[in-house]
Amino acid sequence: MEISKAELASAAAVTGSQTQELMGAEVLVKALQAEGVQYVWGYPGGAVLYIYDAFYKQDTIQHVLVRHEQAAVHAADGYARATGEVGVALVTSGPGLTNAVTGIATAYMDSIPMVIISGQVPTAAIGLDAFQECDTVGITRPIVKHNFLVKDPKDLAMTMKKAFHIARSGRPGPVVVDVPKDVSFKKVTYSGYPEKVEMRSYNPVRKGHGGQIRKALQLLLTAKRPYIYTGGGVLLGNATNELRTLVDMLGYPVTNTLMGLGAYPASDRKFLGMLGMHGTIEANNAMQNCDVLLAVGARFDDRVIGNPKHFAQNERKIIHVDIDPSSISKRVKVDIPIVGDVKDVLTELISMIRESTTRPDAGALSSWWDTIEGWRSKDCLKYDRGNKDVIKPQYVVETLWNMTKDTDTYITSDVGQHQMWAAQYYRFDEPRRWINSGGLGTMGVGIPYAMGIKLAKPESEVFCITGEGSVQMCIQELSTCLQYNTPIKICSLNNRYLGMVRQWQEIEYSGRYSHSYMDALPNFVKLAEAYGHVGMLIERPQDVEPALREARKLKDRTVFMDFRTDPTENVFPMVKAGMGITEMLLGSEDL
Numbered sequence: 001m002e003i004s005k006a007e008l009a010s011a012a013a014v015t016g017s018q019t020q021e022l023m024g025a026e027v028l029v030k031a032l033q034a035e036g037v038q039y040v041w042g043y044p045g046g047a048v049l050y051i052y053d054a055f056y057k058q059d060t061i062q063h064v065l066v067r068h069e070q071a072a073v074h075a076a077d078g079y080a081r082a083t084g085e086v087g088v089a090l091v092t093s094g095p096g097l098t099n100a101v102t103g104i105a106t107a108y109m110d111s112i113p114m115v116i117i118s119g120q121v122p123t124a125a126i127g128l129d130a131f132q133e134c135d136t137v138g139i140t141r142p143i144v145k146h147n148f149l150v151k152d153p154k155d156l157a158m159t160m161k162k163a164f165h166i167a168r169s170g171r172p173g174p175v176v177v178d179v180p181k182d183v184s185f186k187k188v189t190y191s192g193y194p195e196k197v198e199m200r201s202y203n204p205v206r207k208g209h210g211g212q213i214r215k216a217l218q219l220l221l222t223a224k225r226p227y228i229y230t231g232g233g234v235l236l237g238n239a240t241n242e243l244r245t246l247v248d249m250l251g252y253p254v255t256n257t258l259m260g261l262g263a264y265p266a267s268d269r270k271f272l273g274m275l276g277m278h279g280t281i282e283a284n285n286a287m288q289n290c291d292v293l294l295a296v297g298a299r300f301d302d303r304v305i306g307n308p309k310h311f312a313q314n315e316r317k318i319i320h321v322d323i324d325p326s327s328i329s330k331r332v333k334v335d336i337p338i339v340g341d342v343k344d345v346l347t348e349l350i351s352m353i354r355e356s357t358t359r360p361d362a363g364a365l366s367s368w369w370d371t372i373e374g375w376r377s378k379d380c381l382k383y384d385r386g387n388k389d390v391i392k393p394q395y396v397v398e399t400l401w402n403m404t405k406d407t408d409t410y411i412t413s414d415v416g417q418h419q420m421w422a423a424q425y426y427r428f429d430e431p432r433r434w435i436n437s438g439g440l441g442t443m444g445v446g447i448p449y450a451m452g453i454k455l456a457k458p459e460s461e462v463f464c465i466t467g468e469g470s471v472q473m474c475i476q477e478l479s480t481c482l483q484y485n486t487p488i489k490i491c492s493l494n495n496r497y498l499g500m501v502r503q504w505q506e507i508e509y510s511g512r513y514s515h516s517y518m519d520a521l522p523n524f525v526k527l528a529e530a531y532g533h534v535g536m537l538i539e540r541p542q543d544v545e546p547a548l549r550e551a552r553k554l555k556d557r558t559v560f561m562d563f564r565t566d567p568t569e570n571v572f573p574m575v576k577a578g579m580g581i582t583e584m585l586l587g588s589e590d591l
Contacts (some may be wrong), residue, residue: 006208019191024153025054025184028117031160033060034193037088039079039455040064041072045092047132050184064455067476069096071448073103074474077112078449081435082410083239083456086167093119093181093374094132098139102442104174105143109439110259111236114170115163119400122182123151136178145173148585150293151180153188161194166345170204171324181505201306204323208340208348216294216319216336223292223317224364226252229275231422232438233297233322233342234258240264240431242346243296248361249353253372255283257298258423259438266427272372273381276304277575278420283377284573284581288314289371295320298341300332301439307330309578373558381424391541393493393565398427399489399545400463403552409433409461412449414470415441418500420571422465444473447490451477454486461489461552468494468521468562478531481558489551490560492524495567503570507576507585528560539564 010317022030032040041064044052046519055063056591066072068257069091076087087107091100097118107114122129137149146166148159156179163175180305214231220226228250240263247254254264255275258265264271273280275287286303287293293316298304303313320334326335336344366414383394413419413436428434435453437445446464454462471492481488493499525535534557537548544563551559573584 019090019189021187021188022399023050023054023185023187024179025050026188026199026522027153027156028160028179028184029054029058029061030190031157032088033058035086035164036504037061037086039076039452040088040090041066043069043072043092043096045094045119047096047121047181048090048117048179048184049177050181051090051117051119063090064480065452066448066480068474069099069177070103070444071477072475073114073116074106074442074445075116075452075477076433077103077107078173078412078445078452079456080107080114081433081449082453084432086115087452088260089113090117090373091119092132092135093121093136093481096132097134101139101143104140106437106440106442106445108143108145109175110232110437111172112174113167114144114174115160115167116174116176118176118178119184119271120178120180121337122193122509123180126180132204136176136589139196140176143174145171147176147178147586149178149180150183153186156183156188157190157193158197161197162199165197165199166202170202176212188305191572200548205339206323206344207340207343208321208338208345209507210348212338213345213348213352216338217349217356218409219292219317219319219336220294221248221353221360222359223564224361225289225291225358225368226250226294226360226559227286227290227292228252228254228294228296228366229287229298230254230260230263230296231257231298234260234263235431237297237323239297239343239346239445242343242350246346246350246353249350252288252360255287257304257438258436260298261423261434262428262431265429265527267429272376274423276581277306278424278571278573279581281573281584281586282372282382283512284575284584285375286372286580288580291316293318295334296346297322299327304581305332306579306581306583310583313580319393328483336387338468339468363399380584383569388541390566391538391544391563393495393563393569394425395541396449396491396493396544396563396565397421397465400465400548401426403459403545403548404463405429407456407461408459409459409463410435410450410453412436412453412462414446414466415443416467416470417569417571418465418467420500421493424571433446443470446470447474447477447488450488450490451481451486452490455484464488464490466490466492467499468496468518468524469498470491475527476558478528478533478558482532487554487556487558492559492560492562493565494521494524494562495565495569496521500571505571507574514541524560524562528558533558533560535559536561537564538562540551
């Protein structure tokens with residue numbers, strides 16, 4: 001059966017009198033079309049061949065063939081982070097699903113809306129150790145928002161409707177739909193995609209409690225040392241405009257977590273930089289010494305507040321806004337919990353401020369800013385900018401930022417030192433431009449993230465900042481980049497070490513560098529060329545800017561830039577494990 005573009009609009013509009021006999025796989029494709037899905041990243045296998053056959057018969061959804069199932073989920077994840085849409089991946093049963101687990105867990109930890117469709121052995125074979133069988137529901141249960149095993153093709157359409165609804169609503173997250181092979185080929189009467197879904201057990205709260213918001217307003221307006229702390233929930237909730245309005249109305253200092261960068265412009269003076277383990281002095285000291293803290297879409301995790309006992313030493317009133325009630329008072333006891341959609345809550349709070357005759361204490365706020373400027377006067381992000389002998393990794397990121405800060409640019413990263421340098425030195429002014437793995441800290445995401453974004457944003461520049469360790473975990477996706485014409489730019493800060501591991505070994509393990517040195521690295525230039533791309537080797541500081549300019553000129557080519565950087569460079573500031581967020585190491589002199 002052919003499914004053409006003309007049928008896209010009708011995918012959800014078939015009435016009871018216009019029923020069709022469709023295979024389960026065709027119903028699945030109809031569901032994806034009705035949800036407006038444009039791209040599916042996947043890898044075929046026996047259990048999903050009927051689904052792939054149904055894809056072959058339509059032309060509204062582009063399937064992207066990756067080289068590893070982990071990359072399929074990462075690419076769909078990157079697409080979702082950059083666009084706010086639900087990312088979709090398709091894998092086969094058994095090893096297809098287990099290969100996808102890392103990507104699913106990555107999305108789960110960062111609350112990314114995704115639907116992962118997995119193949120399963122026929123229903124009659126489930127539990128009999130059939131070829132390529134695994135317990136998908138059991139394996140993924142701890143790392144998904146919800147999962148489904150579809151045992152009857154009649155349930156497919158409603159299950160997909162529920163999956164997308166759960167993935168994108170409330171606190172977003174990945175949903176797995178496990179489809180046995182016989183469910184995909186059996187025929188069923190299809191009378192249209194459901195227009196709405198009702199789930200008695202799932203009704204996330206959107207509107208915050210008015211009384212609690214009024215209490216928060218009173219605390220905020222009477223604060224002497226206020227601080228606004230925001231996380232990835234502001235981006236996920238598309239509440240950046242409301243946050244900016246609130247901060248500008250009040251004139252209060254603001255910080256973002258690693259996952260929240262771009263929610264408030266880094267170029268604005270009220271932004272104190274990222275806080276946490278590798279945050280700035282001013283951001284961390286303000287967090288510790290404020291008297292009223294407004295936390296929005298953030299979760300007080302270990303990388304943000306360090307030792308909770310140290311954080312609790314100072315008296316402060318905490319207002320916590322989050323759509324997930326389980327995140328409130330999970331690690332830090334709060335005074336005013338507000339459960340609700342951050343966009344709705346901030347909108348109501350802004351409205352109340354405008355109606356109120358009370359205004360912040362200008363004198364106290366001025367004094368607070370003087371204190372903050374005193375902290376800021378110590379440049380905690382300084383490094384040897386004048387070094388002409390070796391490339392400093394911070395210089396690469398800073399140069400890239402200076403070249404692209406006024407352009408339509410997305411930055412992905414892998415995980416490690418390069419990730420922290422990207423967060424510190426690329427100053428994000430817009431939301432959803434910084435795409436990285438925060439909660440799980442997954443190496444290998446950089447290239448797949450960039451691929452997913454480039455498909456969604458073909459006119460934008462997409463740079464992947466990575467390291468020679470991380471990049472090899474999904475480097476086979478350079479093949480996918482060529483096949484699907486996603487010309488990304490890869491900046492590998494190659495220090496020949498697993499840099500963050502080496503840094504911790506230097507500081508915490510008396511310089512015992514156990515298995516953190518890369519003894520046998522490939523020639524990345526030749527490797528890039530072997531995949532059909534452009535490779536560049538950059539070894540001198542004076543060649544950094546020309547190389548980046550040349551790469552940007554090659555708009556239609558994927559370019560791999562192998563920057564040979566200082567292997568001894570560490571990420572500072574740094575808060576050691578178990579320490580408080582103000583107990584920072586600022587440089588090698590503190591070691």
